Amino acid sequence: MNAVATKPPPENDLNERLAHSGLRLTPQRQQVHEVLREKMDHPTADQVFLRAKNKMPEISMATVYNCLDALVKCGMVRQVTLDRGATRFCPNMQDHSHFYCDECGSVYDILQTISPADAGIRLPRGFRLKNIETNLHGLCPDCAAKAK
């Protein structure tokens, strides 16, 4: 699953994946996606809006939400909800989990996931599992150092 390198360059992917979901590739969707890939710090919709405005000053907040929803729907972006604050967005579609610093709120990709089997999870009859989300909570290196 990991050994065969048939993955097309991610940019083509965007076009195709949108099409596959009956969605068009628009400058705005492209821009929002680029913003996410540029700095993979899991920004909120609001932060995406501010960053996208630099290259595309006319873009609106509603469009950013629309684009993010489109990108999530077609599987190019993941939604990350970690606390009561705004939802964050992640363009890394590799299997990974998120480390959330309870102190400063920063989010890190952790390239390791727990399979349900490893976690000892057994679903009762009838449930249909689609995907698993693992969120690690604690202190980031900076905050851990300060805490000492």
Added chain:
Amino acid sequence: MNAVATKPPPENDLNERLAHSGLRLTPQRQQVHEVLREKMDHPTADQVFLRAKNKMPEISMATVYNCLDALVKCGMVRQVTLDRGATRFCPNMQDHSHFYCDECGSVYDILQTISPADAGIRLPRGFRLKNIETNLHGLCPDCAAKAK
């Protein structure tokens, strides 16, 4: 860790745990906690408010938020954030994960046989892990049946 049965009855626990965090046991906190234990369907703050009002008509929304925060802080309640909607609350402090039905939004407790901490996540140097949260997404039995 699991074998020694020194756990006091959960109601005493509430008093003690609050005290341990420098918080008082108040009728409102008790009521909010009771509401959560009565129907463990992971209600939102709003739903907790409505249910609590039945026995305690003067309780306010602000108090419900305050109480929920207090209960979370002292470790009697878990916060569950699953999508862009309102945060949900869970009074089950056993090690378990949550199944979220993407179709109808219902949430189920899924018991784990192995603590995820033991499942072998390896963090880069410097990170201090406090706890792991596992969210399962898919279809609940009802929705899975309808989907066929």
Added chain:
DNA sequence: TCAAGATTTAGAATTATTCTAAATAGACGG
């Protein structure tokens, strides 16, 4: 009994997200 501090409360304020309706863009058939 009193002072200090914690908690509750109503309502205002803020933040996050969704909705609405009109304008625009772009694909497609002719």
Added chain:
DNA sequence: CCGTCTATTTAGAATAATTCTAAATCTTGA
């Protein structure tokens, strides 16, 4: 190219979720 059709974008209003504020109330413990 032209006109039509539909998807998308847009501004702003509306709604939903949460937090804040300041005053009232309660509790605790000198």
